[in-house]
Amino acid sequence: MRFLLRRLGFYLLTAWAAVTLNFLIPRLMPGDPVDLLVARLKGNVDPAAIDAMKRAFGISDANLWQQYVDYLGNLAQGELGRSITFFPTEVSTVIAGSLPWTIGVVGVATLISYVAGTALGVLMAWKRGTWLDGVLPAATFMHAVPYFWVALALVFVFGVTLEWFPVSRAYALDVVPGFTGEFAGSVLYHAALPAITIVLASMADRILGMRNVMVTTLGEDYVVMAEAKGLTSRRVMWAYAARNAILPNITSFALSLGFVVGGSVLTEIVFSYPGIGSMLLKGVENEDFPLMQGIFLVISLAVLVANFLADLAYVILDPRTRQ
Amino acid sequence: MKIKIGAGILAFFALAAILGPLLIDADPAATGDAGLQGPSAAHWLGTTQTGQDVLVQLVYGARVSLGVGVLSAVIATLLAIVVGLVGGYFGGAVDEVLSVLTNIFLVLPALPLIIVLAGYLPQRGVASVAVVIAVTGWAWGARVLRAQTLSVRRRDFVEAARAGGEGAFRVVFFEILPVLLPVIATSFLATVVAAILAEAGLSFLGLADLSTVSWGSMLYFAQNGQALLIGAWWWFIPPGLCIALIGTGLALVNFGIDEIANPRLRTVKPVKPVKGVKPPREGKVKA
Numbered sequence: 030m031r032f033l034l035r036r037l038g039f040y041l042l043t044a045w046a047a048v049t050l051n052f053l054i055p056r057l058m059p060g061d062p063v064d065l066l067v068a069r070l071k072g073n074v075d076p077a078a079i080d081a082m083k084r085a086f087g088i089s090d091a092n093l094w095q096q097y098v099d100y101l102g103n104l105a106q107g108e109l110g111r112s113i114t115f116f117p118t119e120v121s122t123v124i125a126g127s128l129p130w131t132i133g134v135v136g137v138a139t140l141i142s143y144v145a146g147t148a149l150g151v152l153m154a155w156k157r158g159t160w161l162d163g164v165l166p167a168a169t170f171m172h173a174v175p176y177f178w179v180a181l182a183l184v185f186v187f188g189v190t191l192e193w194f195p196v197s198r199a200y201a202l203d204v205v206p207g208f209t210g211e212f213a214g215s216v217l218y219h220a221a222l223p224a225i226t227i228v229l230a231s232m233a234d235r236i237l238g239m240r241n242v243m244v245t246t247l248g249e250d251y252v253v254m255a256e257a258k259g260l261t262s263r264r265v266m267w268a269y270a271a272r273n274a275i276l277p278n279i280t281s282f283a284l285s286l287g288f289v290v291g292g293s294v295l296t297e298i299v300f301s302y303p304g305i306g307s308m309l310l311k312g313v314e315n316e317d318f319p320l321m322q323g324i325f326l327v328i329s330l331a332v333l334v335a336n337f338l339a340d341l342a343y344v345i346l347d348p349r350t351r352q
Numbered sequence: 353m354k355i356k357i358g359a360g361i362l363a364f365f366a367l368a369a370i371l372g373p374l375l376i377d378a379d380p381a382a383t384g385d386a387g388l389q390g391p392s393a394a395h396w397l398g399t400t401q402t403g404q405d406v407l408v409q410l411v412y413g414a415r416v417s418l419g420v421g422v423l424s425a426v427i428a429t430l431l432a433i434v435v436g437l438v439g440g441y442f443g444g445a446v447d448e449v450l451s452v453l454t455n456i457f458l459v460l461p462a463l464p465l466i467i468v469l470a471g472y473l474p475q476r477g478v479a480s481v482a483v484v485i486a487v488t489g490w491a492w493g494a495r496v497l498r499a500q501t502l503s504v505r506r507r508d509f510v511e512a513a514r515a516g517g518e519g520a521f522r523v524v525f526f527e528i529l530p531v532l533l534p535v536i537a538t539s540f541l542a543t544v545v546a547a548i549l550a551e552a553g554l555s556f557l558g559l560a561d562l563s564t565v566s567w568g569s570m571l572y573f574a575q576n577g578q579a580l581l582i583g584a585w586w587w588f589i590p591p592g593l594c595i596a597l598i599g600t601g602l603a604l605v606n607f608g609i610d611e612i613a614n615p616r617l618r619t620v621k622p623v624k625p626v627k628g629v630k631p632p633r634e635g636k637v638k639a
Contacts (some may be wrong), residue, residue, distance in 0.1 A: 039455065046456045050465075058472035162619045169607065173599015175376050177548055177556055178571070178592030185580050185588075196580075237607075283459060291463025295553050301576070309464060310557055315473040325468045332461050 032051050033348040036340045040333045047329040052100050052320050058092075109326070110319035114311055120323040123308060128201055128327065131304030134220050135293040138227035143282060144233040149240025150278075151271045154247060155262075163238065172233035176292030180226045180299035194222045197301040223300045230296075231289050241277050246274040254269060277349055283339035286332050294328075353610065358604025362541075365598050369418040372411035380565040382410035391423075391586050398586035401577040403474065408589050409565050416566035417595075420482050421548035427486035428547070429540045432493030433529070440501025441524050451498065457491035466550055470559045481560045485550045493539040500535050504528055540605065545602045552595055567591035 076191055091099070103110075109120035153161045188196035198214040200206065246252065247270055255269045256262075294306030301307060305324055312320035344350045384403030391398045397406035439450035469484045470476060504510065504527065513527045529536075548567075554560045557570025558576075562569050574580075575587035611617045 039452070040459075042452065043456045043459050044388065047460060050460075054468065058469065066571075118473060123627060162406065167618065169603050170596060170600045173545065173549075175552055175592055177553065178588075178595070181571070181575065181580060181588050181592070185583075186586060189583065207381055241610065241617055245614060248616055287459065287461035288463075290461045291553070294467070295556065298557065309467060313467055313557075313559060316471070318471070321468050321471050325464050328464045329460055332459065333570040336459060 030351070031346060035342065036337065040337055044330060044333055046335075048101070048104060049097075051326050054322070055318060070223060073097055075179060076117065078111070108119055109323035112312075112320045113317040114315045121166040122278045123320060124323055125306065127303055127305045127308045131256050131293070131306065132300060132331075133295065134223050134297075134302065137220075138224040138293075139231065139286075140223070140226040141291055143235055145228070146235025147239045147275065147278060149232075150236045151243055151266065151274070153236065153240045154243030154274075155266050155270075157244065159252040165240075168236045170233075171229065172237060173264045174230060175295075176226060176230040177295035177299050177323065179230045180296045181224070182262060183226055183229075184299065185221050195219050196222065199303050219302075223296050223302050224300075227289070227293055231315055232286070232290055234285055235278070235282065238281050239274065240347065242277050243270060243274040249273075272346060276343065279339050279343050279346070284335045286339075288336050290328060290332055354604045358601045358606075358608060361597055361601030362605070365414060365418065365601070368411060369414040371619050373415060376408055376411055378405065378408045380409045381594030383468055390584075395600060396407045397590055398584070400573065400587055401579075401584075402580075405571075406587055406590060409570055410567070410594065413567045413570055413591065414594065416478065417548055417568065418544075418553060420478055420485070420551045420566070421544045423479070423532070424482035424486040424489065424551075424568070425540055425543040426489040427483060428543050429536065430499055431486065432539065433536065435490070436494040437495025437501050437524050437528060437532075441505050441520070441528065442497040443626070447498075450494075454491045454494045457488065458495065460488075462488040463550065463553060466554060467557065469561060471556055476559060476561050478564065479563055481554060482547070485547050485554075489543055489550065491548055493536075493543060495588060496535060496539050497532060500532050502529060504531055521630035525597050527603040540611070541605070545599050548598060552591075568593055 058303060063083060067079070107121055109124070112118050112120050112123050115123055149164070155162060170183045179248075185195045187193045194220065195201070197217050201219070204212050204215045206212055249270075252265060252270050255265045260269075293304075294309060297306035298310050305328065308329075309321060309324045311317070312324060382404065383583070384399060386395075386399055386403050389395055389399045390401075395405050395407065397410065400409070430570065435450050435454060439447040465488050466484055469470070469487070470481065473480050473484070488551055509525055510523060513523050518527070551566065552559060552568035552571065554634075555562070555566050556571045558572050560566070560568060568591075570591045571588055573586070574591075576585075577584075579585075579587040607617070
């Protein structure tokens with residue numbers, strides 16, 4: 030319990046840091062967001078838009094501290110300001126519309142990559158010296174490949190050349206969204222390539238990390254002891270060795286989440302997938318600062334929640350943290 | 353062996369970036385009449401939509417991509433050294449604050465933060481992009497260096513320096529720092545690769561300096577020039593492959609070092625049992 034409470038405290042602190050960073054960025058970076066916007070639209074800007082933006086950022090004539098308090102107050106009410114690209118839609122509405130797509134694809138792909146990568150790592154350590162070692166050079170290469178480049182290659186091979194999969198959008202144009210099998214099928218079909226990209230690009234880290242820890246664990250006395258007792262190899266492999274080896278793996282997985290999310294943003298953009306990554310780019314391209322910052326905040330909080338879930342898994346697997 | 357191959361790959365790209373533009377005297381931005389040509393004797397890696405030579409762009413782009421990578425890694429490593437060594441050496445409240453700061457930057461997703469910061473930049477030159485990447489990329493190095501400093505700070509030579517009346521600044525930066533140089537070098541290399549990846553991502557989104565040719569901007573123009581739909585694989589495969597190869601080179605060096613420290617990680621041929629002779633038993637052999 031104490032372990033979880035300490036982690037929770039740290040995540041709250043980090044959440045506060047992300048919120049404060051969000052408040053400080055427009056003030057510390059060169060160029061005033063409001064001026065930039067006015068300049069970009071050559072003065073043709075709706076006064077209501079400027080007003081909404083000032084309110085979202087808490088920009089006013091009050092002193093910095095008062096501005097900060099106002100900003101926190103707005104945020105507490107879920108007020109992220111209005112998007113400039115989609116004016117007068119609220120930023121929170123834009124995010125609510127795109128977040129489910131991202132959570133669906135990135136969440137499922139990350140889980141698949143974690144489970145498959147870890148299992149493969151365990152097997153490769155167990156069957157060291159067999160043909161499975163051939164996976165190592167491939168994993169070493171894949172672990173450094175940029176996500177968006179994998180996405181481009183998959184689009185080229187499976188989208189354009191073979192025409193097996195669609196290369197953009199989240200569902201076909203002629204399908205009406207709703208709780209129908211046709212719509213669900215179209216969504217799955219369109220999500221396939223983006224999901225495969227994320228799985229391929231993020232799996233190598235899990236394979237290599239798990240294999241290395243597992244190889245070390247296999248040399249421990251308790252593993253030899255388990256074998257000497259005559260337990261089945263499956264039991265020794267999973268319940269004795271893998272269960273211990275997986276602990277550092279969970280920690281490194283949690284730390285890599287930010288990287289996976291970054292890669293997913295780029296992947297979404299390659300596939301014009303209507304998730305939060307594509308929205309982020311749209312925000313940046315249109316100097317839509319409220320949208321950009323709202324998305325950064327949501328992504329950061331999502332990564333924090335995922336980290337906390339990883340901690341929970343750690344506690345379930347490691348009895349020592351439960352004391 | 354792994355270290356040699358890895359170091360060879362890294363050295364190759366470093367040399368290509370430094371010497372390549374001297375050997376190939378051409379303007380990477382120069383357009384030609386023959387657009388979208390596949391690889392040929394005249395253009396080894398074909399041409400882009402506007403007839404630019406892909407190989408020339410690749411070689412000149414190496415200079416920018418590696419340059420941004422090295423520049424931001426230098427800045428990030430300096431930050432990491434200061435934060436990691438100061439925190440690890442002084443301990444107490446200073447360490448608490450710096451550790452929390454490091455952990456926060458480790459958890460926050462770097463690329464979205466870089467994208468937001470780049471969105472605010474009025475001019476996205478090479479240097480400002482490098483700074484933005486560095487600001488988000490120092491935390492890992494700081495964490496490693498802090499741990500190493502903790503293990504060194506109570507060693508005899510540090511105690512001796514302190515007893516000899518050296519100031520804290522001198523002890524940290526002239527006694528402890530030199531001992532940590534190998535660790536700093538590895539973390540520097542890892543930061544270079546991460547920065548190259550970040551720069552490529554940023555350029556690919558069109559958020560870096562697109563007037564200079566880098567591997568990321570090549571991919572940006574390939575994507576926007578519909579290279580995929582036209583089937584111009586020679587345009588977008590090489591830049592990504594170079595990035596991946598640099599990452600592979602670094603990984604090989606790191607894994608090689610790991611294998612020296614922990615021989616079990618090496619890949620071995622299993623010992624075939626010979627009739628009548630008992631196979632040697634070491635640790636776990638059942639496969």
